[in-house]
Amino acid sequence: MDAQEFKRALKNIKTPRKVMHAGSLHYLDPIREKYVPATPEEEVRQRILQYLMKVLRVPKQAISVEYLLSKAGIDSKNRADIVVWYYEPNDGYWYALGVIECKAPDVDIMTVDVKEQVFGYADDLLVDYVVVVNGVYSCCWLYDDKEGYKKLLKKLPEYQKMIDKDVEFDDYYKTPERFKFEELEANKYNLINKRSILGEKTNPDHLTFLTNLYDCLILDKNKMPKGKYRCFELVEDYGVRYLKVGNSSGGKYVGYYRSFKVRKNGQEFFMNISIFDYGSESKDHNILTVSSDSKGKNHNSLQYSLKK
Known part of the structure; x- marks a missing residue:
């Protein structure tokens, strides 16, 4: 999704109201149900949470925030910003569907360090979707832990389409021609x-x-x-x-x-x-x-x- 389209998509998304808590401005996070400092990165995270629930129709119970990887049996102290899950009725388990890394608006989301971080979480959680956002730009990949990077998507689809892998690939990122x-x-x-x-x-x-x-x-x-x-x-x-x-x-x-x-x-x-x-x-x-x-x-x- 290009920058202008992404900014338009987030324009009407309202974050939770900022309130004074412990002497500074905080958000009451709807997923964690606790007060969190209102930093620039947190504002991006709160907008994305509202976008997931209100636009992409992701159920609240299918979202985790600052998910500790050790909860999934992974030997790591790292936390993933946002994890989207889906419930498999055939076996009664919840599976990780996508991981989203949120950065402040002044952070370049396409650096090697940022990609290494979020693709590391993808490897650990065995997800299908990897997303990096900074409130201005977003980048979304369809991913496989064994086959690695696949293709950039135009945007993250609605929740049921995520599950069904009903996605649109981004034709903008075509392989360029080699130098003659x-x-x-x-x-x-x-x-x-x-x-x-x-x-x-x-x-x-x-x-x-x-x-x-x-x-x-x-x-x-x-x-x-x-x-x-x-x-x-x-x-x-x-x-x-x-x-x-x-x-x-x-x-x-x-x-x-x-x-x-x-x-x-x-x-x-x-x-x-x-x-x-x-x-x-x-x-x-x-x-x-x-x-x-x-x-x-x-x-x-x-x-x-x-x-x-």
Whole structure:
């Protein structure tokens, strides 16, 4: 949903009245049923709560606020801003349907840190929907904990449509065209200055090649043919996914990966490839990462230096 449409949608949403409590302005939260300080972030949260209940028709009993993940049996002290649940009558259990992260209006919701935070909650709670809002902009994804990032949605649908996965994808975010070969040299600083993929100290002699390689991976208009290769079978070129991938030293790389569904020795799994700046500001240190999923978690199997 674009900024103007989102602001219009929230314009007529009234937050609970601010009241003096313990010497400062507070809201009486309708879900938690307690007084909470009226911070800019809390105002966004209160507007979204009213939007969920009054516009999207989410039942009050299907909403949790500042949900402690440990309540779901997760070994974590983190709290998710808002969790939307649905009741499954066949087994009598409530399941997490979506997680919503609320930020103050001056916070950029598309940074890696914000995405890492909310997609981490999505991984833990096994939800279908991931939403980030700051009262001005919103971003909503249909998500799968094993397959990772799927597609941006135009907006979060009404509650029953959420359950039925009756959604509209956002055509605005189409895969852009790759640079033509003769355009690469003129655009070789694109991955540093515009997309922040490569480090500023990257050897300039390598930038044209790395730009072409990255676009080959991430701009997935052309697919790798299915079939049997020398040491594996390609089941499907799965395209681009937004993933959080860890390594053996405890580091993690969050961003866009090109994913391939592979079969080998009777087992089927994902292989994911991407390029990242290793995080060194003083020297040329970019890496090509190759990861695979194991028991629902993605792990870097190779971090290949791109210095040479």
